[in-house]
Amino acid sequence: MPKSKVRKKSVYTPPEGVLPASAARAQAAQPSPRWYAPVMVALMLLGLLWIVVYYVAGDRIPLMTTLGPWNFAIGFGAMVAGLIMSMRWR
Numbered sequence: 001m002p003k004s005k006v007r008k009k010s011v012y013t014p015p016e017g018v019l020p021a022s023a024a025r026a027q028a029a030q031p032s033p034r035w036y037a038p039v040m041v042a043l044m045l046l047g048l049l050w051i052v053v054y055y056v057a058g059d060r061i062p063l064m065t066t067l068g069p070w071n072f073a074i075g076f077g078a079m080v081a082g083l084i085m086s087m088r089w090r
Helices: 021-027 036-057 062-067 070-088
Strands: none
Touching: 036 062, 036 070, 062 070
16 A cells, blocks of 8 residues: 655744733743842741741740730741742742
């Protein structure tokens, strides 16, 4: 039985103005500055350290006694800020 001919298709490239805006932004993404990663890690560690200090010696530190349960908001807020930064890190 004879073999059929294989037609080669050209690769489709969309016209210039058809690309969605998100694809254009993804192509233009630059790497993060050098200070970004240390600040991100520092925020996560600072939040963790704040909560640990509050548990261990919170009743002996006047500022932490005054803040009360807001210490958790400060600690977790710093950690969440670091995690949000980690999603934007390139």
